Amino acid sequence: MPISDPFEDFGDVAELARGLDANDPAVRRVAVLALAETADPEAVPALARAAADADPDVRRQAALSLGGFDGPETAAALAGALVDPDRAVAAAAAESLTELKDASAGRSLLPLAGHADAFVRAAALRALRSLRLPEALGPAVAALGDAEPAVRAQGVGVIAYLKREETLPSLIAAARDGDADVRRAAVGGLAFSHHASAVEAMAGALRDPDWSVRETAAEALGRAGTSESAEVLIAALADTTWQVRQKALRSLGRLKARRAVPTVIAALSDEMASLRKEAAAALGEIADPAARAGLEGLASDSDPDVRKTARWALERLAA
Template sequence: MKRNVRHLVLAGLLLLPMGATAAPATAPLAMSGLAGAASINRTAPPSGEDPDNLVGEFIKYFKKYEDSATRVEAILALEDVEDAGVVRVLVPVLKLEDKDVVQAAVRVLSGFKTSEPIEAFLVALEEEKKEPTRLGLLRALAAGRYGGADKSLEKCLKDRRSWRVRRAGVLALAAGPSEGAAELIVKLAGDREPAVRCAVLDSLAERGSGLVLEPAAAGLDDAVWQVRASAISALARVRRTNSVPLLIAQMAREEGRLAADVAAALESLTGRAFGQRRELWERFWETYKERYEIPTDEELAKLLAAKKARAEEYSPPGAVSYHGISTPSRSILFVIDVSGSMENMVVEREKFAEGGYPSMQRLDIVKTELARTIERLEPYVKFNVIAFATKIEHWKKRQQKANALGRSSAADWVRNLEAIGGNSKETYSAVGLAGAANLEGGKTNTYGALMAALGIDPDPKSPRTGDYQIELDTIFFLSDGRPSTGQYIDSADILREFTAANATCKVVLHTIAIGEFRKQFMKDLAKANGGSFVDLGR
């Protein structure tokens, strides 16, 4: 029976994107002599025990396996083997190019419960020099939340050659149990790499550390918008009165999505719902600043309860709205599904009866709405459109100004889109003209489309082929079905990989679903990436 490699990797434990935390597999061990020790799990096998000689069998057979699925299965066979030999045989695996194999190795390395393999793991982290291997070890450290790694992590934080190692070190520290983590993390607040500066702010804010306030205030002046976004978010999450005037002043310097981020941060600090009306914020602060206190969580909840009722009154002019999701962004990408199933008719026709659509075909509905949205864009907005089925097609190679020419060209391009390999093409296939039907071309390459949206080519084996400092800050992603082709098909894999890639890009992803399929994946995508989800219906 053919094995699904990704289900093997994900069975029992979904590996989180770098920087997310999992339930601790272990705390640091008292008997190891490591800092912050805790007791051993007495139900685990005795340290050093490999009664079935699985490590020896792995050494004998792994190099003979050529297919990814068998390699993953062989690695996962080492789960629950509490032996330092597991570390010795899996550390070299971390430098391989097969991401599924590496993912499996990270999973096993993050699951130790006894002192011997954990100590061997920490020694490997201390001694390793190669970037891919160090990154894999740091991912495992973050997922396993092993203690006693401060010395090794300090070494990673000082790595001048690789910003990825420094960033991974920050995230591993933030995920772990070290009481001194915040003090170590904040030292990199002025790192030369923007992604590291973002990781510092995000990690300190996640821990609720007051040490984030000073670098966040400085980050408001950063030249890179992603760092400013992290700074704004940090001031909103670690709530202090002194942050209110800083954010009010910042509102005058931001536009588009970041101006909305500032308004949201102020609302989370104060419970007031003045949106992007800076004059109202200034008037509010001038009145209350001498005696103002940040509301408690209960008080804030009450203040925000009425926020939606006043939202439209304070919404910014020129906001873009697509299928009910509004954004003030000035750099937008629309990603639209043109796979074969988009040729199907909607079931709940009454929902769309007043829309003036050419037909009740799913694609006709979404094309019409997208063309209308494009035609309403303000000239200062930059935008692009991607259509995807099995392959990915861009309207333009880069973001375009929404001037008269751009709007007309894009709207015409969208209106001329057709579903690829749909039901109407099956007649060709039935009479032997499969090529004309192009049914293979009409599958749903969700992973490829999402990564292309970030400027990342999903085909190369390199973990990153794009620049995370992108101009784009907001994506609208519309699809009518489950992923069916591409490098990753399993929805959990796609969620993990896209969210990990977007951790440095910091793009807001809004998702829109139409049709009859399980839509939890689309909800999870939006939630994990700061966006909203809309279900248009069946």
């Protein structure tokens, strides 16, 4: 297999761009690929032109290729491709938009958060999320009233990434949404706050009928880092779904909750190796000498990862 030379000259951008004028769409598509391979920001105008090509395959390839670039010009081209009548082109643009890192690029997306098409609204909000653009807060809050759950979930994502205390009422309300995906996003988004109302909402989500929401709540309570969460997390160790129990164990370890030690020790005998390992890790984080006998009992465990984690935990107790 040939080794790629990082200093290889992929060709002059202007020369490669001339391929976009060919009559054959296959040739134009190859030109798009060649332009993308240069990784030269000067290729962005040519790729933006290709994103408006008459052929949908060329437009789709251009939208995909723009994902390797950043900045306002890239965002503007992808915003145009996002509303393309061909759904494959729009889907490619939506994926590439998630690669944007330049916050100034987000300004091309703000108007699309109110677009008539729910797919466009959701994709625009999804791209705005990681850009943490303060101006996106208004459209994101408005999205919480959208008829489409996917749009509401992406609106929650934008709000959560901004991590503003004044948005807590909106996130708490979204944690009671009728759609599980929206509730899960909201509960996870609350983890940035130590406010009592946020902790109460996350704790309440441990009783959600959807196990994935409960799992997110168990993890979020550990990330929020409040010792008051220990009691509800201990109770979550009796959840019927193992994923919830696993995250509860991890969070109890993160919180170094000594009051949880007896219940966590009981989890060392769980039939699932992954939960025995998680319990051992939690006891190592808590580092309570009362866990020594239980951890020593894992010396002959059938799972090597459990044995390794137990040894690590015992070293933590001895430190």
